[in-house]
Amino acid sequence: MPQTTKNSRIIHATIEKVFEAFSNAKALEAWLAPNDMVGKVHNFNFRxxxxxxxxxxYPESEVNVKGKTAGKEDKFSSRYIEIxxxxxxxxxxxxETNEADFAGEMIMEVTFALHQDGxxxxFHFKNIPRGIKPEDNEAGTISTLEKLAAFVE
Structure with a gap:
């Protein structure tokens, strides 16, 4: 059975401002990487x-972490299906991985809804690769949402 997760957060900013943080490569670098990870966008075409x-x-201080791609790196490509x-x-x-447990196409759907506080x-993830524990995906998503809030609020 495919793995899924779903996490939400109220961001104290307008929908337009929050959506803009998804449509800009430099913004993604600032907030998309969870926890103490650092992000680097290699190319970007928002359409x-x-x-x-x-x-x-991953930070160098995390000695027991191995990236999905190589060393301490998780590299991925994302194709916009719908905007x-x-x-x-x-x-x-x-x-980008040689490990079968991290291979396959994962779907990430992000929705934005007006709320009285912003x-x-x-974030709704579907078809999470079997090598990623759903609880780890949820924890990463919660961290990402916290960083997004800090970025736009």
């Missing part, structure tokens, strides 16, 4: 059918 390639780097401004972004995500942002 349906376009996409981006990004590396997430509805200020409402929804759907991406197909593929890790914007409710929901």
């Amino acid at each position: 349906a059918g376009g996409g981006y390639t990004m590396s997430l780097f 509805i401004p200020n409402k929804k972004i759907v991406e197909a995500v593929n890790f 914007t409710e942002v929901t």
Whole structure:
């Protein structure tokens, strides 16, 4: 059975401002990498059918961590399936890896909804590769949502 997770957070900013943080490569570098990871966008084309390639780097201080791609790096490509401004972004995500447990296309759907305190942002992951524990994906998503809030609020 495919693995899925779903996490939401109220961001104290307008939908437009939150959506803009998804449509800019430099913004993604600032907030998308969870926890103490650092992000680097290699290319970026924000349109349906376009996409981006990004590396997430684990901190050197994490000695027991091995990246999905190499060393302390998780590199992935993302293809935009659907973009509805200020409402929804759907991406197909593929890790660059030689490990079968991390291979396969994962779907990330992000929705934006008006909330009395700002914007409710929901990340829904489908077809999470079997090598990624759903609880680890959820923890990473919660961290990412915290960083997004700090970035736009």
